[in-house]
Amino acid sequence: MTDMTLDLGPQTRVVARLAEAVTDEQLSAPTPCPEMAVRNLLGHLLGLSLAFRDAGRKDLGPMTDTDPGSALPDVGPGWREELPKALDEVAEVWRTPDAWTGMTRAGGLDLPGAVAGAVAVDELVIHAWDLAVATGQPYTPDPAALQMSYDFLRAAAAEEDRGGGIFGPVVPVPDEAPLLDRAVGLSGRAPEWTP
Numbered sequence: 733m734t735d736m737t738l739d740l741g742p743q744t745r746v747v748a749r750l751a752e753a754v755t756d757e758q759l760s761a762p763t764p765c766p767e768m769a770v771r772n773l774l775g776h777l778l779g780l781s782l783a784f785r786d787a788g789r790k791d792l793g794p795m796t797d798t799d800p801g802s803a804l805p806d807v808g809p810g811w812r813e814e815l816p817k818a819l820d821e822v823a824e825v826w827r828t829p830d831a832w833t834g835m836t837r838a839g840g841l842d843l844p845g846a847v848a849g850a851v852a853v854d855e856l857v858i859h860a861w862d863l864a865v866a867t868g869q870p871y872t873p874d875p876a877a878l879q880m881s882y883d884f885l886r887a888a889a890a891e892e893d894r895g896g897g898i899f900g901p902v903v904p905v906p907d908e909a910p911l912l913d914r915a916v917g918l919s920g921r922a923p924e925w926t927p
Contacts, residue, residue, distance in 0.1 A: 736832075736846060736849075736850065736880060737826075737829065737832045737846070737849065738826075738849070738853055738876055738877060738880055739823070739826075739827060739876075740822060740823040740826045740827075740849075740852065740853060740856065740877070741823040741824075741827070742874035742876070742877065743853065743856045743857060743860070743873060743874040743877035744781075744819035744820065744822060744823040744856060745819075746860055746871075746872070746873060746874060747777060747819055747856055747859075747860045747863070748815070748816045748819050748820075750860055750863050750864055750867070750869055750871065751774060751777070751812075751815050751816070751863065752812070752816070753867070753869055754770060754774065754863070754867050755867075758770050758866075758867050759771040759774075759807075761866055761867065761927055762866065762927050763862050763863070763865075763866040763927075764861075764862045764865060764866065764921045764922075764925045765859075765862055767804065768804070770863065770866050770867060771806055771807050772804055772805050772806055773859060773862055773863055773866065774807045774811060774815065774863070775805030775806040775807045775811070776800065776805040776859065777815060777819075777856075777859055777863070778805070778807065778811060778814055778815045778818055779795075779798075779800065779805050780800065780852070780855050780859075781815070781818035781819050781821070781822045782795050782818050782821075782822075783795045783796055783798070783800075783838055783839070784822050784825075784826075784838060784848065784851075784852040784855070785818065785821045785822040785825050787831075787836045787837060787838040787845075787848045787852075788822070788825035788826045788828070788831035788836070788845070788848070788849070788852075789825055789831070790830075790834065790836050790845075792836070792837050796836070796837040796838055796839075796840075797837065797840050798839070798840065799839055799840045800839050822852065826849055826852065830845075831845055831849060832845045832846045832849050833845050833846070836848050838851060838852075850880060850884045851884070853877050853880045853881055853884070854880070854881040854884045854885060854919075856877065857873050857874075857877050857878055857880075857881035857915065858881060858915065858916065858919045858921075860873060861873070861912065861916055861921075862921075865925055865926065865927075866927060868927075871912075873912060878911055878912060878915060879911070881915050882911055882914060882915040882918065885915055885918035885919055886918060888918075889902050889918050900919075900920025900921070901920055902917060902918055902920060903916075903917040903920060903921060903922050903923075904917065905917030905918075905923060909923070
């Protein structure tokens with residue numbers, strides 16, 4: 733993963749379109765993320781966008797030091813303007829080659845820039861799937877982002893001898909399944925999940 737770079741823009745635009753279509757009535761709907769309603773998932777997407785924006789800038793501080801599991805995220809009244817802006821910013825920062833080099837921090841963990849970039853891509857791919865299935869929307873991720881997410885999740889699962897995924901235990905998915913389903917399974921989700 734350390735020699736890879738990717739334009740996050742195509743995937744952040746997919747996330748922004750999905751978020752834009754969320755109705756106020758759907759904010760309390762369940763998601764594949766245990767304990768998270770749609771509003772909490774949107775809050776997480778906003779927070780991770782800001783955190784990985786700062787991680788890419790090597791602007792270490794409160795946004796990069798916060799453990800994402802320390803509190804249940806939520807959205808405020810301005811989220812419909814804040815989320816697309818944060819998504820644009822994170823994409824712009826990671827277009828800079830320097831974002832992918834050296835060391836940075838995200839979620840309170842020090843890690844190489846290339847790994848942080850791969851984590852950001854994975855978060856954007858998998859949580860967009862969460863948002864899409866929770867709100868009944870079609871979802872086609874950016875193909876390059878999906879491939880990076882799958883490769884990252886596969887490597888992470890292989891490193892964890894117990895077979896655990898980044899987000900939970902790996903859900904077995906047939907080898908012939910679509911790449912998105914295989915990535916979703918590696919992330920600890922069942923591709924057939926419904927609300």
